[in-house]
Amino acid sequence: MPIVYNKNVDEHSVLAIWKIEETEAEMLAGLQLKQHELDIISSLNNGKRLLHWLSTRLLLRTMLNTKEYIDCQFDEDGKPYLTNLDYQISLSHSYDYAAVMISKKYAVGVDIELIKHKIKSIKHKFLSDIELAQKQIGDNMDGLYVAWCAKEAIYKWHGKKGLEFKRDIHIKPFKLKNEGNLNAIVELPSGTKELTVSYFKTNDGYMLGYVANNA
Template sequence: MPIFLQKKIEPDILLALWHITETNAELKNLLSKDFFERDMHLKMDNAAASHYLASRVLLNQQFKDVPVHLHKNKFNKPLLELSGIPYHVSITHSHHFAGIILSKNLEVGMDLEKTDERINRVAHKFMNEKEVSFAGKEDQVVEKTIIWSAKETLYKIYGEKELDFKLHLHIKKFVLNTQGSIQTVIKKDDYIGHFNVYYKCFKEFILTYAVNYEE
C-alpha cells in the first residue's frame, strides 16, 4: 500500500500522500464495504476515478473502523464526517499522486502541482507585480509553481470561491529551498487573512499546505 508521505503536523492535523501504482479496480478493492457500495456508480476507466479512489483509500486507511461520510457544501468545498463528527478536510491530486489533510478543529488547505515550463505562459494570470519582481524569470519554474500551488491552497482555505488569484492572493518574497514556509495574505473586501504556507519539493512535484489558526 503505497503511502508516499504521512505526517502528523500537530496532534489534531494529519497529512497523507498516496502514490498511485494500482489500477482503479485494485484501488476499489482496498476500500471497505461501505465505501465500495457507496461508490459503485464510479466509472473505473479514467484518471479522475483513479484520483477519487486514491483519496478515499487514504481516508479509509486512516479510519478503517469508523463510518466515513464525505460530501460538499454549496461552494463545492469537501466536508468530512467521522462517526457523525465534522472534520475540516482538503483533498488534492496530480498525475499519479493523491493527498489529504484533515483536522477536527482547524480549517486546512492542501495542493499538489507538477512543475512544467509551460507555467511561464500563464504566470501573468496569477502573479502580481511584486511576485513577478522576485520570481518572474523564465528559469524560475519551481518558484512560479510554488506560488501557484500556494495560491491554490489559500483558495481552498478561504473556501468561498470568487477569489482573483492575482488581486486577492499575495505571496511574499521567499528564498527557494527543497522545503520551507512562505508568508502569504488573502485580501478581499473587508477580509484580511495572514497564513504561513508550507511547501515541499520532491521529484517533479510541489506540495503545499496551510492551517488557519485565525479562526
C-alpha cells in the same frame, strides 16, 4: 498502501501523500461505497480521473483508521467535508499522486502539482507584477509552482467561491528552497489575513503546498 509521505503538521493536523500504483479493482476493494458514490464512479469512466477519485478516498480512509462508513461530500462551493466525522479535510491529486490533509481543529488546504514548463505561459494570470518581480518567482519554474501551490492551498483552505488568485492572494518575498515556508496576505470578505504556507518539492518533480489555520 504506498504512503510515501506522512507528517503530523501539528498536534491537530496530518498530511499524507500516496503514490497511485493500485488498479481500480484493488482500490474499490478497500472502500465502503453507497449508491451515490457508485453513480459518481460510473460517470468518471476509466482512467486517471477515476483513479484520483478512488485514491483520495482510500487515503482518507487509511488516515482516519476507522471501520465506520466515511461520507465525503462537497458543499455548494466545492469544498469537501465529512458528514459523519468531526474533521476538516482537503484533497488534491496530480498524475501519480494523491494528497490528503485532515485536521480536528483547523481549516486546511493542500495542493500537489507535477512541475511542467507550461506554467510560464499562464503566470500573469495568477501573479501580480509585484510578485513576478520577486527574483525567486519571476521565470523560476520551482518558484512559480511554489506560488501556485500556495495560492491553491489558500483557496482550498478558505473554501468559498469568489477568492481570486491574482487579486486577493499576495505572496510576500521568501527564500526559495526545496522545502520551506512563505507568508501570504489574503484579502478575505471578513478582512485582511496573513497566512503561513509550507511547501516542498519531491525528488521526482512534484511541488506541494499546504496550510492549516483556524481563521
